[in-house]
Amino acid sequence: MAVLRGSIVSFDSTPFTASIRLDGSAPQTIDSVTVSRAIASGEMTAGRKVLVDTGDHNHPADFVVTAVWP
Numbered sequence: 001m002a003v004l005r006g007s008i009v010s011f012d013s014t015p016f017t018a019s020i021r022l023d024g025s026a027p028q029t030i031d032s033v034t035v036s037r038a039i040a041s042g043e044m045t046a047g048r049k050v051l052v053d054t055g056d057h058n059h060p061a062d063f064v065v066t067a068v069w070p
Contacts (some may be wrong), residue, residue: 016035
């Protein structure tokens with residue numbers, strides 16, 4: 001299980017998912033990344049840094065945003 005750093009591109013509060021650009025990646029985004037419900041939706045603004053837990057299989061469908069900071 002790896003933990004990766006990235007930044008928020010966009011956030012959708014209905015399914016509580018985000019589009020994330022991982023640090024060091026090309027200008028590609030990973031869409032529909034699940035966001036922990038422990039993070040307030042007001043904290044999920046574009047450009048903020050995040051930690052992404054990749055899960056056991058390192059498959060994007062398993063990714064979860066676990067932390068956010070300025």
